[in-house]
Every structure is written in structure tokens, then in C-alpha cells.
Amino acid sequence: MIIDIHGHYTTAPKQFEGWRTEQVKAFYEKLETPKPPVLTDDEIRVTIEQGQLKVQRERGTDLTIFSPRASGMAHHLGDAQVSETWSSMCNELIYRVCDMFPRNFVGVAQLPQSPGVSPANCIAELERCVLEYGFVGCNLSPDPSGGYWKDPPLTDRYWYPIYEKMVELDVPAMVHVSSSCNPAFHATGAHYINGDTTAFMQFLNSELFRDFPTLKFIIPHGGGAVPYHWGRYRGLAQDMKKPPLIDHLLNNVFFDTCVYHHPGMQLLAKVIPTKNILFASEMIGAVRGIDPETGHYYDDTKKYVDALPITEAEREMIYEGNAYNVFSRLRAQIERQFAA
Amino acid sequence: MIIDIHGHYTTAPKQFEGWRTEQVKAFYEKLETPKPPVLTDDEIRVTIEQGQLKVQRERGTDLTIFSPRASGMAHHLGDAQVSETWSSMCNELIYRVCDMFPRNFVGVAQLPQSPGVSPANCIAELERCVLEYGFVGCNLSPDPSGGYWKDPPLTDRYWYPIYEKMVELDVPAMVHVSSSCNPAFHATGAHYINGDTTAFMQFLNSELFRDFPTLKFIIPHGGGAVPYHWGRYRGLAQDMKKPPLIDHLLNNVFFDTCVYHHPGMQLLAKVIPTKNILFASEMIGAVRGIDPETGHYYDDTKKYVDALPITEAEREMIYEGNAYNVFSRLRAQIERQFAA
Numbered sequence: 001m002i003i004d005i006h007g008h009y010t011t012a013p014k015q016f017e018g019w020r021t022e023q024v025k026a027f028y029e030k031l032e033t034p035k036p037p038v039l040t041d042d043e044i045r046v047t048i049e050q051g052q053l054k055v056q057r058e059r060g061t062d063l064t065i066f067s068p069r070a071s072g073m074a075h076h077l078g079d080a081q082v083s084e085t086w087s088s089m090c091n092e093l094i095y096r097v098c099d100m101f102p103r104n105f106v107g108v109a110q111l112p113q114s115p116g117v118s119p120a121n122c123i124a125e126l127e128r129c130v131l132e133y134g135f136v137g138c139n140l141s142p143d144p145s146g147g148y149w150k151d152p153p154l155t156d157r158y159w160y161p162i163y164e165k166m167v168e169l170d171v172p173a174m175v176h177v178s179s180s181c182n183p184a185f186h187a188t189g190a191h192y193i194n195g196d197t198t199a200f201m202q203f204l205n206s207e208l209f210r211d212f213p214t215l216k217f218i219i220p221h222g223g224g225a226v227p228y229h230w231g232r233y234r235g236l237a238q239d240m241k242k243p244p245l246i247d248h249l250l251n252n253v254f255f256d257t258c259v260y261h262h263p264g265m266q267l268l269a270k271v272i273p274t275k276n277i278l279f280a281s282e283m284i285g286a287v288r289g290i291d292p293e294t295g296h297y298y299d300d301t302k303k304y305v306d307a308l309p310i311t312e313a314e315r316e317m318i319y320e321g322n323a324y325n326v327f328s329r330l331r332a333q334i335e336r337q338f339a340a
Numbered sequence: 341m342i343i344d345i346h347g348h349y350t351t352a353p354k355q356f357e358g359w360r361t362e363q364v365k366a367f368y369e370k371l372e373t374p375k376p377p378v379l380t381d382d383e384i385r386v387t388i389e390q391g392q393l394k395v396q397r398e399r400g401t402d403l404t405i406f407s408p409r410a411s412g413m414a415h416h417l418g419d420a421q422v423s424e425t426w427s428s429m430c431n432e433l434i435y436r437v438c439d440m441f442p443r444n445f446v447g448v449a450q451l452p453q454s455p456g457v458s459p460a461n462c463i464a465e466l467e468r469c470v471l472e473y474g475f476v477g478c479n480l481s482p483d484p485s486g487g488y489w490k491d492p493p494l495t496d497r498y499w500y501p502i503y504e505k506m507v508e509l510d511v512p513a514m515v516h517v518s519s520s521c522n523p524a525f526h527a528t529g530a531h532y533i534n535g536d537t538t539a540f541m542q543f544l545n546s547e548l549f550r551d552f553p554t555l556k557f558i559i560p561h562g563g564g565a566v567p568y569h570w571g572r573y574r575g576l577a578q579d580m581k582k583p584p585l586i587d588h589l590l591n592n593v594f595f596d597t598c599v600y601h602h603p604g605m606q607l608l609a610k611v612i613p614t615k616n617i618l619f620a621s622e623m624i625g626a627v628r629g630i631d632p633e634t635g636h637y638y639d640d641t642k643k644y645v646d647a648l649p650i651t652e653a654e655r656e657m658i659y660e661g662n663a664y665n666v667f668s669r670l671r672a673q674i675e676r677q678f679a680a
Contacts, residue, residue, distance in 0.1 A: 142524070143524070147489070148488060148489070149487070149488070149522055149524040149525065151524075152523065152524075153523055153524055182489055183492065183493055184482070184483070184489040184491075184492075184493055184538060184542070185489065185538060185541075186541045186542070186544075186545050188572075188576065189541035189544065189545070189572070189573065189576050190534075190537055190538040190541040190542075193537050193565045193569060194530075194534040194537060194538065197530055197533050197534060197537075197565060198524060198525060198530040198534065201525075201526045201529035201530040202524070202526070202530075204526075204529065205526050205529065221569070221572075222568065222569070224565055225533045225537060225564055225565030225568060227568065228562065228565060228567065228568035228599065228604050228607060229533060229561070229562070229599065229600070229604060230601055230603070230604065231599070231600030231601025231604060231627075231631065231638050232528075232529070232561075232599070232600045232601075232626065232627055232638070233529065234601075234631070234638070235600055235626075235627030235628075235629050235631065235638035235639075236528065236529050236626070236627060238629045239627060239628055239629055259568065259569065259571065259572070260569070260571030260572045260575055261570055261571025261572075261574070261611070263570070263607050263610045263611050264568050264569060264570065264571060264607070264611075266607075267568060267603050267604070267606075267607045270603045271601070271603050271604075286572065286575075286576070287571075287572055287575035287576060287579060288575075288579055289575050289578045289579050291571065291574065291575065298571050298572070298574070298575035299575075
């Protein structure tokens with residue numbers, strides 16, 4: 001089975017995204033929050049069948065670990081209550097997709113983060129999503145302020161309440177920023193990649209995993225700049241008298257394969273241990289076109305992984321085995337959904 | 341000749357850095373600015389002979405394009421006047437180094453940027469450094485706020501006054517942030533690399549080089565995350581209906597080789613055209629140790645470039661030829677300094 005661990009519901013029905021616009025407007029204009037739209041199963045089905053499911057079939061992948069649209073999280077809009085309502089609705093929608101397509105999608109939660117608000121406010125929603133919806137992880141933004149980076153580093157005790165719940169539930173987080181309201185940062189071209197690089201360096205410069213030896217994070221988009229600068233990071237750790245990165249971080253930090261060309265994927269596979277690489281494409285996402293150099297979609301990352309000079313056992317780890325190690329609840333959840 | 345286009349005076353005499361601390365303290369405590377320290381030639385000479393010159397000789401490089409310590413620029417401390425005094429002193433010190441070691445160092449200017457202050461305030465200092473000191477370029481920070489990214493993108497008309505002067509003087513800028521006062525960003529492990537990635541995406545998302553066809557920028561640290569995500573950037577440009585990156589940006593944007601391991605350097609050379617790669621090490625800089633995997637200094641980038649599977653003509657472009665193309669005043673300045 002080929003598991004794509006990084007997919008967002010970027011094709012959600014228009015009236016759903018439209019309601020979000022109204023919700024935010026109501027907050028800032030002090031109006032009554034509009035009633036949420038009622039989506040029929042058919043309205044949801046068509047967006048998946050003509051979207052992610054179609055692409056899965058075309059590319060030969062089997063199952064996507066699916067979460068709400070990352071740039072739609074926009075924790076910086078409104079307040080914690082606005083974020084809570086929106087997250088809850090987004091997660092319910094993901095649950096409905098997984099329920100309708102149990103062999104193709106397993107859920108991951110958006111958290112109701114809000115700038116300057118303790119992440120303890122995310123515990124109830126995480127618990128609900130894992131225990132009631134069968135979700136296997138969450139997305140955690142290191143920058144709820146949307147490009148101004150006003151919250152403490154991910155290694156600060158500020159974040160410990162949500163880590164304690166993650167450890168208790170045995171679910172990992174993908175470190176994923178949302179849209180940027182800072183004109184300096186293009187969302188998918190700068191803010192996303194910077195978020196990845198920044199989080200990794202925060203982990204490096206800490207003893208977080210001494211406090212939480214079983215806490216697990218996935219750094220998406222191939223780890224931002226990290227694998228390309230692996231020598232720099234090994235050297236920085238060494239100058240700081242940290243243990244080698246493989247011991248210091250790689251029992252807890254994992255990278256996905258959202259790198260959209262062969263040379264990048266080759267570098268990733270060369271410098272990062274196979275056990276730390278999880279297959280992902282983020283389709284239908286940041287880059288939608290066809291690469292004229294290959295004739296294939298840029299984000300058809302399976303093509304790059306298939307071409308890696310590694311053993312079939314290693315490829316199987318990237319495609320499936322590592323996902324079970326990182327998402328500890330995944331195997332049982334798949335069995336439950338397949339039996340449904 | 342092997343030209344290292346990215347070196348900072350990280351070994352400046354202690355009393356010089358000490359004065360800066362006093363200067364900033366005086367500003368915030370509304371005290372009189374202390375008198376600048378008087379540095380003798382011998383005090384400067386020893387820091388170079390035991391520092392950058394020693395490393396040049398050990399590694400077999402010939403000449404370093406040399407600028408003030410990047411993390412020392414700290415444009416966010418004090419105000420524009422504080423920044424102007426400090427920049428002027430830093431640049432004078434670089435000039436003295438180049439004057440004492442004319443065969444080994446050519447200068448690049450620090451600019452007196454200040455958050456929220458028009459970069460027009462940098463014109464006089466740039467002109468002075470180029471015309472009086474013989475400097476061949478400048479360092480330009482896209483984030484004078486030191487990690488809060490409060491100034492407009494580099495492609496905003498806000499920056500045009502300094503670009504007009506750069507074009508008139510025919511000098512390039514290295515896009516280089518300084519230290520970070522934002523606890524989210526480790527300086528050399530996150531802020532530097534993010535600065536590189538962010539600037540590239542700003543250029544991509546603009547028509548800046550239609551307005552300034554001869555303006556040139558170097559993105560240091562191997563271009564941040566950009567070469568590793570070259571497919572992503574090609575794809576984003578394509579989705580935005582921009583021309584191919586090679587036409588859209590690569591007549592104006594160049595990358596240095598500050599990538600501290602073989603696989604990273606190989607990727608850089610594979611995806612970026614040779615004409616856009618300039619040799620650099622940033623010694624003595626962010627990473628000071630010896631890589632146990634190779635037995636050599638992480639930042640001895642000449643070893644990685646020497647090992648690239650390219651022709652000798654291509655290697656010569658990276659080591660020397662491209663530097664003359666990007667730093668238009670370099671060849672004449674070297675001739676002047678060698679004749680001194």
C-alpha cells in the first residue's frame with residue numbers, strides 16, 4: 001500500500017469557504033455569526049471524486065492522510081473562539097470525507113490555535129478528533145500569528161500542554177504554518193518553507209525530546225531547507241555540543257517527500273536516514289502544473305521516489321512502513337475503516 | 341585565482357565590538373555616545389593574520405570579498421543615526437584591512453539601514469564606500485527589523501532609491517539579514533536561511549528586473565532552500581504565468597556556494613546554471629568545526645567544489661570568472677590593489 005501522509009482538503013465546497021469569509025467578517029464587524037452551511041454528502045463526494053480520489057487513482061497511490069486546507073487554518077483571523085468554531089467545522093468535514101471514502105482517507109486534525117493563546121485550548125479538539133473521529137495526528141502551526149512569529153518557539157514550555165496530550169494519545173504533529181498576512185512572505189513559496197526550517201532549528205537548539213522522548217513531529221515540504229543544509233545543521237549541533245543529529249533529533253523528527261523535482265528527492269534520500277522519510281505529495285496543493293522537463297505533474301512525487309536508487313525494502317519503508325511507526329494509531333484505524 | 345565572494349570580519353578586535361555595545365547602551369539610556377576606540381594597524385593585522393589570511397593559505401584560496409560581520413550589523417538596534425555611525429566605522433575598518441592586505445581582500449559595504457527608514461538613507465554611505473574605498477558591492481538586509489519582517493518586500497518601490505544608486509555605480513548587493521531579536525529564529529540556523537528563501541520568492545513574485553535590468557543580487561548560503569526546492573519554484577513561477585526562472589530571474593540573481601556538505605553542493609551544481617554560482621565559504625563564520633565524516637572543516641567549501649563532476653572551465657567560472665561578471669568593478673579594483 002502507498003500512503004501519502006500529507007494531503008489537505010483544498011477542494012472543499014465553495015459555500016464552506018464562503019461561510020468562513022462571512023464568519024471572519026462578522027467577527028471584525030461585530031455582527032452575528034452566520035449559520036453554517038449544510039453540505040450534502042453529494043456535494044462533498046463530487047469534490048473528492050473529481051479531486052483527490054481521481055489523482056490517487058491516476059498516480060497509483062492508495063490512501064491519503066487528510067487534513068483541512070493548511071492555508072485556510074489562518075489562526076491569526078478572529079480570536080480563539082472563532083478559531084475553535086472554524087477548526088471544529090473543518091475537522092467534521094474531514095471526518096465525513098473519511099467516513100464516505102474509508103479505504104482512501106484517514107483524518108488529521110486542524111487545531112484551534114490563536115496567537116498568544118495557550119495551546120492548552122487545543123486539547124479538547126485534539127481529543128475529540130482522535131477519540132471520536134479516529135484521526136491519527138494533528139497539524140501544529142509554529143506561528144499562529146501568520147508570518148509575524150509572535151509566539152514562543154515550539155520548544156518553550158508554553159507548548160507543553162498540547163505535547164502532553166499528544167503523548168497520551170500517541171499521535172504525531174505535522175509542523176505546518178498557515179497563510180501569511182505578512183507581505184514579506186509568500187505563503188507557499190516562503191512562509192511554508194521557512195516554517196519548516198525554523199521549527200527544525202528550534203528542535204535542534206533544545207532538549208525538548210529529553211522531556212518528551214516519544215513525541216513525534218513531521219517536518220513537511222521535504223524538511224524545508226534542512227536536508228540541503230544538512231552539513232550546516234550537523235556542524236551547528238556540533239558547535240553547540242549537542243549529540244549527533246541522528247541521536248539528538250531523528251528519533252522524534254521525520255521528513256515528508258514534498259520535494260518537486262528529481263535532484264531534490266535524491267538529496268533527501270541521500271542525507272536523511274530512510275526510516276525518517278515518509279511519502280507525501282501534498283496534492284492538490286501549492287504547485288499544480290506539469291513540469292515541461294519531465295512531462296509529469298511537479299507534485300507527482302511518486303515518480304521521484306520510484307526513481308530513487310534504493311532497495312525495494314527501503315522504498316516500502318518510505319511508502320508505508322514508516323507511516324505506521326510515526327502515526328502509531330494508523331494501522332488499527334485503517335483496519336477499522338477497511339472493515340466499515 | 342580563487343575568489344571567495346563571501347567573508348565577514350568576524351574576528352575584529354574586541355574593543356571594537358565592545359564599543360558597539362557601549363554605543364547601543366548609550367542610545368537606550370540617553371547617555372553621551374562614547375568616543376570610538378583607536379585601533380592600531382598591528383591590532384588589526386594580528387586578527388587577520390591569525391584569522392582569515394591563515395585560513396585562506398591553509399585552504400588554497402586567494403582573495404576574499406570582505407564585509408563587516410553580518411550578525412553585527414543589527415540594524416534593529418538604536419535608530420538610523422546609530423546605524424549610520426556604526427556602519428561608517430565598520431566600513432572604515434574593512435577599508436583598512438583591504439589597504440593592509442591588498443592582495444587578499446576587496447571590500448563590500450555594510451549599509452546604515454534602519455527599520456521603517458527609507459533605504460535612500462544608505463545612498464551616501466554606499467557612494468562613499470565605492471568611490472572612496474574602492475568597495476565592489478554591498479550587503480542589503482531584507483529585514484532591518486531583525487526577525488519581525490516589518491519592512492516592505494525587496495520588490496517594493498520603497499527600495500528603489502538604493503537600487504538606482506547600485507545601478508549607477510554598477511555594484512551588486514548580497515541579500516543578507518543580520519542577527520535575530522525574534523526568539524523564534526536562530527540567527528545562522530534559521531533567520532539567515534529564511535532570509536535567502538524569502539528574498540528569492542519576493543523576486544520571483546515581481547517584475548523588479550523589468551524596472552532594473554542590470555541590477556544584480558547574490559543570494560548567499562547556497563540560495564537558502566531554493567535549489568533544493570527548484571522544482572517547487574519552477575512550478576510556482578509557471579502557475580503564476582511568469583517566464584521560466586532562467587529568463588525571469590537568472591540574469592540578475594546569483595547563488596554562492598556556502599553549503600557545508602558534498603550532497604548539498606552537488607545539488608546546487610546540478611540544478612543552478614554554472615554562470616549563476618559564485619564560490620564562497622563564509623569562513624570564519626557560522627560553522628567552525630571539523631566534519632567527522634570527512635575530517636575537514638564543514639565550511640571548507642573548496643573541497644566540495646573541487647569534487648564536483650564538472651569541467652575545469654566550469655570550475656574556473658565558479659572560482660573566478662563569474663565573480664567578475666557579477667562584481668563589475670572587481671577586476672579593475674584587484675588590478676589597483678595589486679599595483680599598490
